Amino acid sequence: MEAVMQIELQKIRLYGYHGFDAGEEIVGGEYEVNILTSYIPVDIVINKIEETIDYTVLLEVVKQRMERPTLLLETLATEIASEIIAKFSIVTAVEISIYKLHPPIENFQGSVGVTYKVKR
DSSP states (O other), rough: OOOEEEEEEEEEEOOOOOOOOHHHHOOEEEEEEEEEEEEEESSSSSSSSGGGGOOHHHHHHHHHTTSSSSSSSSHHHHHHHHHHHOOOTTEEEEEEEEEESOOTTTTOOEEEEEEEEEEO
């Protein structure tokens, strides 16, 4: 039997200074991040944090990277995914979605975002 465990962080709300438009690096904006990581557990029953992915550490990876201003959401997504894969040797796949909740687009209500999926 092959099993896959997934650890998720959903609707992480952060404020950041990302964007291509003039002034976004000064004014900033609100972002929502969703992370889905996958790994193959060694045992069916997981009893220790060392046997899984610590979601508090995942959250720190996201927070730290979101603090550094970046022009493109695509860059943020690929770099966060790469950092997660580097930090957790058991991770087999990462899916990350980043949404700019209030983009500076005239006559637009809604959010814009990117989703990036990568397998080890």
